[in-house]
Amino acid sequence: MEEGMRIPKFEYFRPSLIEDASSLLYKYKTEAKLLAGGTDLFVKMKKKQVLPRVVISLKGIHKLDRIEWDDREGFKIGPLVTHEALVNHPMIREKFDFLSDACFKIGTRQVRNMGTLVGNLCNASPSSDASAPLLVLGAKLKLVHLYGERIIPLQEFFIGPFQTVLDPQEIVVEVQIPKLAPRTAGSYQYLHKASCVGETLVGAAVLLTMDPKGSTCQEARIGLSSVSSTPIRARAAERILKGKRLQEKIISEAAQVASDETQPRSRPWYRREMSRVLVERAILQTMEKIR
Amino acid sequence: MKKQLIELRVNGESCELAVEPQQTLLEVLREDLGLTGAKEACGTGECGACTVLIDGKPILSCLTLAIEAQGKEITTIEGLAKTGELHPLQKAFIQYGAIQCGYCTSGMILNAKSILDENPKPSRDEILKGLEGNLCRCTGYNKIIEAVMAASTGKD
Numbered sequence: 001m002e003e004g005m006r007i008p009k010f011e012y013f014r015p016s017l018i019e020d021a022s023s024l025l026y027k028y029k030t031e032a033k034l035l036a037g038g039t040d041l042f043v044k045m046k047k048k049q050v051l052p053r054v055v056i057s058l059k060g061i062h063k064l065d066r067i068e069w070d071d072r073e074g075f076k077i078g079p080l081v082t083h084e085a086l087v088n089h090p091m092i093r094e095k096f097d098f099l100s101d102a103c104f105k106i107g108t109r110q111v112r113n114m115g116t117l118v119g120n121l122c123n124a125s126p127s128s129d130a131s132a133p134l135l136v137l138g139a140k141l142k143l144v145h146l147y148g149e150r151i152i153p154l155q156e157f158f159i160g161p162f163q164t165v166l167d168p169q170e171i172v173v174e175v176q177i178p179k180l181a182p183r184t185a186g187s188y189q190y191l192h193k194a195s196c197v198g199e200t201l202v203g204a205a206v207l208l209t210m211d212p213k214g215s216t217c218q219e220a221r222i223g224l225s226s227v228s229s230t231p232i233r234a235r236a237a238e239r240i241l242k243g244k245r246l247q248e249k250i251i252s253e254a255a256q257v258a259s260d261e262t263q264p265r266s267r268p269w270y271r272r273e274m275s276r277v278l279v280e281r282a283i284l285q286t287m288e289k290i291r
Numbered sequence: 292m293k294k295q296l297i298e299l300r301v302n303g304e305s306c307e308l309a310v311e312p313q314q315t316l317l318e319v320l321r322e323d324l325g326l327t328g329a330k331e332a333c334g335t336g337e338c339g340a341c342t343v344l345i346d347g348k349p350i351l352s353c354l355t356l357a358i359e360a361q362g363k364e365i366t367t368i369e370g371l372a373k374t375g376e377l378h379p380l381q382k383a384f385i386q387y388g389a390i391q392c393g394y395c396t397s398g399m400i401l402n403a404k405s406i407l408d409e410n411p412k413p414s415r416d417e418i419l420k421g422l423e424g425n426l427c428r429c430t431g432y433n434k435i436i437e438a439v440m441a442a443s444t445g446k447d
Contacts, residue, residue: 005331005334005353006315006318007315009311009312010312011312012312012356012358038354039354042354043354046334046335047335057359059359107424108337108339108423108425109405109422109423110342110350110402111351111424113348113349114351
Protein backbone atom coordinates (compact mmCIF):
# COMPACT_ATOMS: atom_id res chain seq x y z
CA MET A 1 0.00 0.00 0.00
CA GLU A 2 1.18 3.47 -0.80
CA GLU A 3 2.62 5.16 2.28
CA GLY A 4 0.52 8.27 1.63
CA MET A 5 -2.71 6.40 2.31
CA ARG A 6 -1.60 5.12 5.68
CA ILE A 7 -2.70 6.61 8.96
CA PRO A 8 0.27 8.32 10.66
CA LYS A 9 1.40 6.77 13.94
CA PHE A 10 -0.21 7.72 17.23
CA GLU A 11 -0.51 6.52 20.77
CA TYR A 12 -3.82 4.75 21.36
CA PHE A 13 -5.94 4.81 24.48
CA ARG A 14 -9.22 3.03 25.07
CA PRO A 15 -10.57 4.16 28.44
CA SER A 16 -13.59 2.43 29.94
CA LEU A 17 -14.93 5.46 31.78
CA ILE A 18 -15.81 8.98 30.61
CA GLU A 19 -13.80 10.33 33.56
CA ASP A 20 -10.71 8.52 32.29
CA ALA A 21 -11.24 9.89 28.79
CA SER A 22 -11.58 13.38 30.33
CA SER A 23 -8.34 12.89 32.32
CA LEU A 24 -6.53 11.89 29.14
CA LEU A 25 -7.85 14.97 27.35
CA TYR A 26 -6.79 17.09 30.32
CA LYS A 27 -3.31 15.60 30.13
CA TYR A 28 -2.76 15.73 26.35
CA LYS A 29 -4.97 18.72 25.50
CA THR A 30 -4.63 19.71 21.84
CA GLU A 31 -2.28 16.78 21.15
CA ALA A 32 -5.19 14.37 21.55
CA LYS A 33 -8.18 13.55 19.35
CA LEU A 34 -11.27 11.61 20.28
CA LEU A 35 -12.27 8.65 18.13
CA ALA A 36 -15.88 7.59 17.58
CA GLY A 37 -16.66 6.40 14.03
CA GLY A 38 -13.36 7.48 12.48
CA THR A 39 -14.82 8.39 9.09
CA ASP A 40 -13.73 12.03 9.41
CA LEU A 41 -10.74 11.69 11.74
CA PHE A 42 -8.84 9.04 9.78
CA VAL A 43 -9.43 10.74 6.45
CA LYS A 44 -7.99 13.97 7.90
CA MET A 45 -5.08 12.04 9.39
CA LYS A 46 -4.32 10.26 6.12
CA LYS A 47 -4.34 13.65 4.38
CA LYS A 48 -2.05 14.97 7.16
CA GLN A 49 -4.55 17.72 7.96
CA VAL A 50 -4.76 16.56 11.55
CA LEU A 51 -1.83 14.84 13.24
CA PRO A 52 -2.69 13.95 16.84
CA ARG A 53 0.00 12.39 19.01
CA VAL A 54 -2.71 10.61 20.95
CA VAL A 55 -6.01 9.06 19.86
CA ILE A 56 -8.57 8.34 22.58
CA SER A 57 -11.18 5.84 21.50
CA LEU A 58 -14.60 6.19 23.12
CA LYS A 59 -15.60 2.66 22.09
CA GLY A 60 -14.58 1.05 25.37
CA ILE A 61 -16.99 3.22 27.32
CA HIS A 62 -20.22 1.51 28.28
CA LYS A 63 -23.61 2.84 27.13
CA LEU A 64 -22.35 5.57 24.81
CA ASP A 65 -24.04 3.81 21.89
CA ARG A 66 -27.50 4.17 23.42
CA ILE A 67 -30.55 6.02 22.19
CA GLU A 68 -32.72 6.68 25.22
CA TRP A 69 -36.26 7.97 25.35
CA ASP A 70 -37.83 9.64 28.33
CA ASP A 71 -41.52 10.64 28.28
CA ARG A 72 -40.76 14.04 29.77
CA GLU A 73 -37.35 14.85 28.37
CA GLY A 74 -37.39 13.25 24.95
CA PHE A 75 -34.42 11.59 23.29
CA LYS A 76 -30.87 11.35 24.53
CA ILE A 77 -28.42 10.18 21.90
CA GLY A 78 -24.96 9.00 22.92
CA PRO A 79 -21.75 9.85 21.03
CA LEU A 80 -21.32 6.34 19.61
CA VAL A 81 -24.80 6.22 18.03
CA THR A 82 -24.33 5.76 14.29
CA HIS A 83 -26.41 7.31 11.54
CA GLU A 84 -27.62 3.82 10.68
CA ALA A 85 -28.87 3.29 14.24
CA LEU A 86 -30.88 6.52 13.94
CA VAL A 87 -32.27 5.52 10.55
CA ASN A 88 -33.43 2.19 11.95
CA HIS A 89 -34.72 3.35 15.33
CA PRO A 90 -38.52 2.76 15.31
CA MET A 91 -39.40 5.70 17.56
CA ILE A 92 -37.20 8.14 15.69
CA ARG A 93 -38.72 6.98 12.42
CA GLU A 94 -42.16 7.49 13.87
CA LYS A 95 -41.76 10.72 15.85
CA PHE A 96 -38.84 12.40 14.10
CA ASP A 97 -39.07 10.94 10.63
CA PHE A 98 -37.39 13.96 9.07
CA LEU A 99 -34.33 13.43 11.29
CA SER A 100 -34.07 9.83 10.12
CA ASP A 101 -34.55 11.06 6.51
CA ALA A 102 -31.55 13.35 7.01
CA CYS A 103 -29.47 10.56 8.56
CA PHE A 104 -30.37 8.29 5.64
CA LYS A 105 -29.02 10.94 3.28
CA ILE A 106 -25.59 11.03 4.99
CA GLY A 107 -22.64 9.40 3.23
CA THR A 108 -23.14 5.83 2.09
CA ARG A 109 -24.36 2.63 3.73
CA GLN A 110 -20.84 1.88 4.96
CA VAL A 111 -20.30 5.41 6.26
CA ARG A 112 -23.68 5.35 8.04
CA ASN A 113 -22.68 2.11 9.78
CA MET A 114 -19.51 3.72 11.09
CA GLY A 115 -20.06 7.46 11.38
CA THR A 116 -21.80 8.87 14.42
CA LEU A 117 -24.25 11.75 14.79
CA VAL A 118 -22.10 13.42 17.44
CA GLY A 119 -18.95 12.99 15.36
CA ASN A 120 -20.73 14.58 12.41
CA LEU A 121 -21.78 17.56 14.55
CA CYS A 122 -18.26 17.93 15.99
CA ASN A 123 -16.80 17.92 12.48
CA ALA A 124 -19.06 20.98 11.97
CA SER A 125 -19.22 20.87 8.22
CA PRO A 126 -21.52 23.64 6.99
CA SER A 127 -23.24 20.95 4.90
CA SER A 128 -23.90 18.55 7.80
CA ASP A 129 -27.26 16.96 7.00
CA ALA A 130 -28.49 16.15 10.48
CA SER A 131 -27.84 19.64 11.78
CA ALA A 132 -30.78 21.34 10.02
CA PRO A 133 -33.41 18.97 11.51
CA LEU A 134 -31.67 19.07 14.89
CA LEU A 135 -31.69 22.87 14.88
CA VAL A 136 -35.44 23.04 14.33
CA LEU A 137 -35.99 20.30 16.90
CA GLY A 138 -34.28 22.52 19.48
CA ALA A 139 -31.53 19.98 20.15
CA LYS A 140 -28.99 20.61 22.89
CA LEU A 141 -25.58 19.13 23.50
CA LYS A 142 -24.20 18.02 26.83
CA LEU A 143 -20.47 18.66 27.06
CA VAL A 144 -18.34 17.30 29.88
CA HIS A 145 -14.79 17.94 30.96
CA LEU A 146 -12.78 16.80 33.92
CA TYR A 147 -14.20 19.41 36.29
CA GLY A 148 -17.76 19.85 35.16
CA GLU A 149 -20.30 19.94 32.41
CA ARG A 150 -22.42 22.37 30.43
CA ILE A 151 -25.44 22.08 28.20
CA ILE A 152 -25.63 24.31 25.14
CA PRO A 153 -28.18 24.69 22.36
CA LEU A 154 -26.94 23.30 19.05
CA GLN A 155 -27.26 26.72 17.40
CA GLU A 156 -24.58 28.06 19.75
CA PHE A 157 -22.29 25.12 19.05
CA PHE A 158 -21.25 26.02 15.51
CA ILE A 159 -19.10 29.12 15.09
CA GLY A 160 -17.70 28.72 11.58
CA PRO A 161 -16.90 26.18 8.88
CA PHE A 162 -15.49 23.16 10.74
CA GLN A 163 -15.36 25.21 13.95
CA THR A 164 -17.30 24.77 17.16
CA VAL A 165 -17.23 26.13 20.71
CA LEU A 166 -16.05 22.72 21.91
CA ASP A 167 -12.95 23.04 24.05
CA PRO A 168 -10.20 20.50 23.22
CA GLN A 169 -10.73 19.09 26.71
CA GLU A 170 -14.47 18.62 26.37
CA ILE A 171 -16.42 15.57 25.24
CA VAL A 172 -19.92 15.72 23.75
CA VAL A 173 -21.62 12.97 25.72
CA GLU A 174 -25.20 13.49 24.62
CA VAL A 175 -27.47 15.06 22.02
CA GLN A 176 -30.73 15.94 23.72
CA ILE A 177 -33.85 16.25 21.61
CA PRO A 178 -36.94 17.52 23.44
CA LYS A 179 -40.24 15.78 22.77
CA LEU A 180 -42.52 17.37 20.23
CA ALA A 181 -45.53 19.50 21.11
CA PRO A 182 -48.89 18.12 19.91
CA ARG A 183 -49.86 18.84 16.28
CA THR A 184 -46.22 19.20 15.35
CA ALA A 185 -44.34 17.72 12.44
CA GLY A 186 -41.31 18.41 10.32
CA SER A 187 -39.73 17.82 6.96
CA TYR A 188 -36.21 17.71 5.56
CA GLN A 189 -35.64 18.54 1.90
CA TYR A 190 -32.27 18.57 0.18
CA LEU A 191 -30.31 18.73 -3.03
CA HIS A 192 -26.89 17.21 -3.35
CA LYS A 193 -23.90 17.20 -5.63
CA ALA A 194 -23.65 14.37 -8.13
CA SER A 195 -20.47 12.96 -6.61
CA CYS A 196 -19.66 9.69 -4.87
CA VAL A 197 -20.32 11.09 -1.40
CA GLY A 198 -23.12 13.36 -2.68
CA GLU A 199 -22.32 16.33 -0.47
CA THR A 200 -25.43 18.39 0.28
CA LEU A 201 -25.79 21.63 -1.71
CA VAL A 202 -28.81 22.87 0.19
CA GLY A 203 -30.56 21.22 3.13
CA ALA A 204 -33.80 22.68 4.50
CA ALA A 205 -35.62 21.51 7.60
CA VAL A 206 -38.97 22.87 8.73
CA LEU A 207 -40.87 22.23 11.93
CA LEU A 208 -44.41 23.51 12.41
CA THR A 209 -46.90 23.40 15.26
CA MET A 210 -50.49 24.14 14.32
CA ASP A 211 -53.23 25.36 16.65
CA PRO A 212 -55.92 22.89 17.79
CA LYS A 213 -58.18 23.89 14.91
CA GLY A 214 -55.37 23.19 12.50
CA SER A 215 -55.68 26.53 10.79
CA THR A 216 -53.12 28.83 12.43
CA CYS A 217 -49.41 28.21 12.79
CA GLN A 218 -48.40 28.41 16.46
CA GLU A 219 -44.73 27.67 16.09
CA ALA A 220 -42.48 27.69 13.04
CA ARG A 221 -38.81 26.85 12.80
CA ILE A 222 -36.65 26.75 9.69
CA GLY A 223 -33.13 25.32 9.61
CA LEU A 224 -30.78 25.49 6.65
CA SER A 225 -27.48 23.78 6.01
CA SER A 226 -24.84 24.27 3.35
CA VAL A 227 -25.92 27.86 2.61
CA SER A 228 -23.88 29.78 5.19
CA SER A 229 -20.63 29.32 7.10
CA THR A 230 -22.56 27.23 9.64
CA PRO A 231 -25.99 25.59 9.66
CA ILE A 232 -28.47 28.38 10.48
CA ARG A 233 -32.00 29.14 11.61
CA ALA A 234 -33.97 31.45 9.30
CA ARG A 235 -35.58 33.46 12.07
CA ALA A 236 -37.07 36.29 10.03
CA ALA A 237 -38.86 33.73 7.87
CA GLU A 238 -40.08 31.93 10.97
CA ARG A 239 -41.65 35.18 12.25
CA ILE A 240 -43.61 35.53 9.03
CA LEU A 241 -45.25 32.14 9.56
CA LYS A 242 -45.91 32.35 13.29
CA GLY A 243 -49.48 33.19 14.25
CA LYS A 244 -50.65 33.15 10.63
CA ARG A 245 -52.93 31.02 8.57
CA LEU A 246 -50.56 29.24 6.21
CA GLN A 247 -51.84 30.32 2.85
CA GLU A 248 -49.93 30.21 -0.38
CA LYS A 249 -48.88 33.86 -0.25
CA ILE A 250 -47.51 33.66 3.31
CA ILE A 251 -45.64 30.45 2.51
CA SER A 252 -43.93 31.90 -0.57
CA GLU A 253 -43.08 35.07 1.31
CA ALA A 254 -41.50 33.09 4.17
CA ALA A 255 -39.54 30.96 1.70
CA GLN A 256 -38.23 34.09 -0.04
CA VAL A 257 -37.20 35.66 3.27
CA ALA A 258 -35.48 32.41 4.33
CA SER A 259 -33.55 32.49 1.08
CA ASP A 260 -32.54 36.13 1.75
CA GLU A 261 -31.21 35.07 5.16
CA THR A 262 -28.66 32.69 3.62
CA GLN A 263 -25.07 33.69 2.89
CA PRO A 264 -23.74 31.06 0.50
CA ARG A 265 -20.07 31.40 -0.32
CA SER A 266 -20.07 29.37 -3.50
CA ARG A 267 -22.76 29.05 -6.19
CA PRO A 268 -24.69 31.79 -4.31
CA TRP A 269 -27.45 32.34 -6.85
CA TYR A 270 -28.27 28.66 -7.15
CA ARG A 271 -28.08 27.98 -3.44
CA ARG A 272 -30.33 30.97 -2.60
CA GLU A 273 -32.86 30.03 -5.25
CA MET A 274 -32.91 26.40 -4.10
CA SER A 275 -33.21 27.46 -0.46
CA ARG A 276 -36.43 29.22 -1.41
CA VAL A 277 -37.74 26.20 -3.32
CA LEU A 278 -36.80 23.67 -0.63
CA VAL A 279 -38.15 25.73 2.28
CA GLU A 280 -41.45 26.05 0.46
CA ARG A 281 -41.52 22.32 -0.23
CA ALA A 282 -40.65 21.51 3.37
CA ILE A 283 -43.43 23.78 4.69
CA LEU A 284 -45.99 22.17 2.39
CA GLN A 285 -44.87 18.65 3.27
CA THR A 286 -44.97 19.44 6.99
CA MET A 287 -48.52 20.80 6.71
CA GLU A 288 -49.49 17.64 4.87
CA LYS A 289 -48.08 15.52 7.72
CA ILE A 290 -49.96 17.44 10.42
CA ARG A 291 -53.29 17.12 8.59
CA MET B 292 5.28 2.54 18.50
CA LYS B 293 4.94 -0.68 20.46
CA LYS B 294 3.00 -3.48 18.88
CA GLN B 295 0.02 -4.88 20.70
CA LEU B 296 -1.23 -8.41 20.62
CA ILE B 297 -4.79 -8.61 19.33
CA GLU B 298 -7.22 -11.38 18.51
CA LEU B 299 -9.37 -11.14 15.41
CA ARG B 300 -12.17 -13.44 14.28
CA VAL B 301 -12.08 -13.57 10.52
CA ASN B 302 -14.40 -15.81 8.50
CA GLY B 303 -15.16 -17.89 11.56
CA GLU B 304 -11.55 -18.47 12.58
CA SER B 305 -9.67 -16.77 15.39
CA CYS B 306 -6.16 -15.53 14.91
CA GLU B 307 -3.73 -13.74 17.15
CA LEU B 308 -1.39 -11.14 15.77
CA ALA B 309 0.73 -8.17 16.80
CA VAL B 310 -0.30 -4.81 15.35
CA GLU B 311 0.49 -1.15 15.78
CA PRO B 312 -2.49 1.04 16.71
CA GLN B 313 -2.52 2.98 13.43
CA GLN B 314 -2.74 -0.16 11.28
CA THR B 315 -6.07 -0.39 9.54
CA LEU B 316 -8.11 -3.55 9.35
CA LEU B 317 -7.52 -3.49 5.58
CA GLU B 318 -3.73 -3.48 6.00
CA VAL B 319 -3.85 -6.32 8.50
CA LEU B 320 -6.23 -8.43 6.39
CA ARG B 321 -4.13 -7.99 3.27
CA GLU B 322 -0.60 -7.92 4.61
CA ASP B 323 -0.69 -10.03 7.77
CA LEU B 324 -3.46 -12.49 6.98
CA GLY B 325 -2.96 -12.72 3.21
CA LEU B 326 -6.65 -12.00 2.55
CA THR B 327 -6.28 -9.79 -0.49
CA GLY B 328 -9.93 -9.83 -1.59
CA ALA B 329 -10.62 -6.48 0.08
CA LYS B 330 -8.97 -3.76 -1.98
CA GLU B 331 -7.65 -0.31 -1.37
CA ALA B 332 -8.59 2.30 -3.96
CA CYS B 333 -9.40 5.76 -2.59
CA GLY B 334 -8.32 5.14 1.00
CA THR B 335 -10.74 7.84 2.18
CA GLY B 336 -14.05 6.04 2.46
CA GLU B 337 -15.62 7.02 -0.83
CA CYS B 338 -15.21 4.03 -3.14
CA GLY B 339 -16.19 1.00 -1.05
CA ALA B 340 -13.50 -1.29 -2.51
CA CYS B 341 -12.29 -2.08 1.03
CA THR B 342 -15.76 -3.06 2.28
CA VAL B 343 -15.89 -6.01 4.67
CA LEU B 344 -18.64 -7.09 7.05
CA ILE B 345 -18.32 -6.60 10.78
CA ASP B 346 -21.05 -8.42 12.68
CA GLY B 347 -22.89 -8.64 9.36
CA LYS B 348 -22.75 -4.91 8.57
CA PRO B 349 -20.71 -3.41 5.75
CA ILE B 350 -17.93 -1.11 6.91
CA LEU B 351 -14.87 0.50 5.35
CA SER B 352 -11.82 -1.48 6.44
CA CYS B 353 -9.50 1.33 5.25
CA LEU B 354 -10.92 3.63 7.96
CA THR B 355 -11.21 1.01 10.71
CA LEU B 356 -8.38 0.27 13.11
CA ALA B 357 -7.52 -3.42 13.33
CA ILE B 358 -7.21 -2.96 17.08
CA GLU B 359 -10.85 -1.86 17.23
CA ALA B 360 -12.13 -4.87 15.28
CA GLN B 361 -11.38 -7.20 18.18
CA GLY B 362 -14.24 -9.23 19.58
CA LYS B 363 -16.26 -8.86 16.40
CA GLU B 364 -17.12 -11.24 13.58
CA ILE B 365 -15.30 -10.12 10.45
CA THR B 366 -16.38 -11.51 7.08
CA THR B 367 -14.29 -11.03 3.95
CA ILE B 368 -15.02 -12.22 0.43
CA GLU B 369 -12.80 -15.25 1.12
CA GLY B 370 -15.32 -16.37 3.74
CA LEU B 371 -18.39 -16.48 1.51
CA ALA B 372 -17.93 -19.75 -0.35
CA LYS B 373 -18.89 -22.72 1.80
CA THR B 374 -17.22 -26.12 1.30
CA GLY B 375 -16.11 -25.19 -2.18
CA GLU B 376 -19.56 -23.96 -3.23
CA LEU B 377 -19.78 -20.33 -4.27
CA HIS B 378 -22.29 -18.05 -2.53
CA PRO B 379 -25.41 -17.37 -4.68
CA LEU B 380 -24.27 -13.76 -5.12
CA GLN B 381 -20.89 -14.89 -6.39
CA LYS B 382 -22.58 -17.25 -8.83
CA ALA B 383 -24.95 -14.51 -9.99
CA PHE B 384 -22.07 -12.05 -10.52
CA ILE B 385 -20.38 -14.59 -12.79
CA GLN B 386 -23.61 -15.56 -14.54
CA TYR B 387 -24.59 -11.94 -15.28
CA GLY B 388 -21.13 -10.75 -16.25
CA ALA B 389 -21.17 -8.33 -13.34
CA ILE B 390 -17.38 -8.45 -13.09
CA GLN B 391 -14.97 -6.69 -15.38
CA CYS B 392 -11.66 -5.73 -13.79
CA GLY B 393 -12.89 -7.13 -10.48
CA TYR B 394 -11.50 -4.42 -8.24
CA CYS B 395 -14.90 -3.37 -6.84
CA THR B 396 -16.34 -6.89 -6.81
CA SER B 397 -15.52 -8.09 -3.29
CA GLY B 398 -16.93 -4.89 -1.79
CA MET B 399 -19.98 -5.02 -4.06
CA ILE B 400 -20.76 -8.62 -3.17
CA LEU B 401 -20.28 -8.16 0.57
CA ASN B 402 -22.42 -5.03 0.65
CA ALA B 403 -25.04 -6.78 -1.50
CA LYS B 404 -24.99 -9.71 0.93
CA SER B 405 -25.74 -7.41 3.84
CA ILE B 406 -28.56 -5.78 1.85
CA LEU B 407 -30.15 -9.17 1.12
CA ASP B 408 -29.61 -10.37 4.69
CA GLU B 409 -31.61 -7.37 5.92
CA ASN B 410 -34.19 -7.45 3.16
CA PRO B 411 -34.29 -10.62 1.06
CA LYS B 412 -36.49 -9.03 -1.62
CA PRO B 413 -35.26 -5.49 -2.17
CA SER B 414 -36.57 -3.34 -4.99
CA ARG B 415 -34.21 -2.14 -7.70
CA ASP B 416 -34.18 1.29 -6.06
CA GLU B 417 -33.33 -0.20 -2.68
CA ILE B 418 -30.40 -2.04 -4.24
CA LEU B 419 -29.25 1.15 -5.99
CA LYS B 420 -29.42 3.15 -2.77
CA GLY B 421 -27.74 0.32 -0.83
CA LEU B 422 -24.83 0.05 -3.25
CA GLU B 423 -24.30 3.81 -3.59
CA GLY B 424 -21.08 3.54 -1.60
CA ASN B 425 -19.47 1.05 -4.00
CA LEU B 426 -18.00 2.58 -7.12
CA CYS B 427 -17.39 0.57 -10.28
CA ARG B 428 -15.18 2.25 -12.86
CA CYS B 429 -15.83 -0.32 -15.57
CA THR B 430 -19.38 1.12 -15.67
CA GLY B 431 -20.88 -2.23 -14.88
CA TYR B 432 -23.71 -1.04 -12.66
CA ASN B 433 -26.59 -2.47 -14.67
CA LYS B 434 -25.15 -5.95 -14.66
CA ILE B 435 -24.31 -5.66 -10.97
CA ILE B 436 -27.89 -4.65 -10.13
CA GLU B 437 -29.22 -7.47 -12.32
CA ALA B 438 -26.97 -9.95 -10.54
CA VAL B 439 -28.14 -8.82 -7.11
CA MET B 440 -31.78 -8.94 -8.25
CA ALA B 441 -31.23 -12.45 -9.60
CA ALA B 442 -29.60 -13.60 -6.36
CA SER B 443 -32.50 -12.12 -4.40
CA THR B 444 -35.08 -14.05 -6.38
CA GLY B 445 -32.98 -17.19 -6.39
CA LYS B 446 -33.13 -17.34 -10.19
CA ASP B 447 -30.08 -18.38 -12.21
